[in-house]
Amino acid sequence: MKNDSSQGIQVISRAASILREVVSNPDGMSLGQLAIATGLARSTVQRIVNALELEFLVQAGTGGVRPGWGLRRLGDLSGPSIASELRPNLFRLFEATGETVDLSTLASAEVLFLDRFLSEQGVRVIPDVGVHYPAYTMATGKALLAGLDNDQIWAMYGKGTLERLTPKTISTVDMLIAQLDEIRAGSFAYDIEEHALGSCAIGLPVGISGGIQLAVSVVIPTERYLEQRQAIERALRISASDFARRLD
Template sequence: MAGTQSVDRTTALVALVVRAEQPLTYSDLVAATGLPRSTVSRLLGALEVGGLLERDGDGAYRGGRLFADYAARFDRVEALVRVAHTHLEDLASETGETVNLAVARGSHVVHVDQVDARFVIGSVSWVDLEVPNHCSALGKVMLAWGVVRPPTGRLERRTPFTVATHAALQEDLAETLERGYALTRGELEEGLDGIAVPVRGTDGSVVAALGVSGPTFRIGDRRPAIAESLRTHAAAVTADLARRARRA
């Protein structure tokens, strides 16, 4: 019960500061909560250490760096989607297949934008759908370029073609780096192939993966040509991000 009370008090302090129109002083917070001064001081100290609150030049409290980091991360994703979407549309028009953009969120690779194939077969929405990284071309890009850590423990085997051992996965990722793009051949779903390339930010780091997926019978021998189109559009997204950054 005491632990719950402490959490409630801490949450109330954060909410007061974040919702305030201007930074709040220590005295403001004591008066607003009715808590003992020693309790408010202890909780504020813990919140400062955790990055949830910080003090301005006058010593008043405002939202801390964690809020700024969180907002900046999602602002970056939204900006990336806005910049990249036209290129996803162009790729879908060129290939006729489903095109996806994915980013890393922690250890997961999450689809954040999609343009559907012009065919009924192969048109599945992957946005916000999490799949094992080692089964996905987009996930393999993030693994190969070190954006997310390799999986631990037993690898989930979705189909008979899934890369099922860590040794085989490392070999696959080494080949991915060598050729510059990732491949899956029926590893997530039988009959579904994927090709993906890294998208770099203005500092040269990999910020996303851009991929095309479709039925094996349509992808087939088109893999090298699709990979080349993906590389061209990934480079164009990077150039557009740089132009946006210069304007900003």
């Protein structure tokens, strides 16, 4: 019978093998592919992926299991990454707002978080681990979708109604495109309790690096949104210029 120490070592070894595969395939791997690549049972892979996601070391969704922003923050990805290069810029936005901020890109129809600073305030917005929201319900998602043309949006979401996560979620592609047109014209991207009640966000696209679209957003509890909105928007404008200079 294995003792607790050997069992712990085995779990770490298995987690490390999964992380190596995920890092080597950053576009995403299914649980089945990870099971084959590591020689582990799919149920074992599922349990370990769930644990790694709790620590933000991976991000699992319809596009498969990808490196999480926590792993990127630790610098475990091979070679320099745009997330690490832009981390000082993101931190300046965090300092200016005191709220949760994130740097993201788009992976299929999902938002892929590259880096994040969590608010240290008593009442704050913390991301839900294991919950994946459609890009059109999030400020950073809308900022990223604005970089696509309308034909791509129609192809992505079809011509029917959109799934509503809250009573405030936009419900049609026409409504989404109207918002994207405003963002393309220079407006902010907004999520006013569209992905979750009690949570709001404001975002902006900040540029393209190596063909990868990037956006930032500030996430804030609804109770502070109206009071802080103008200050956050000012900080976001300064941050967007900051990012643009870095990406030039």
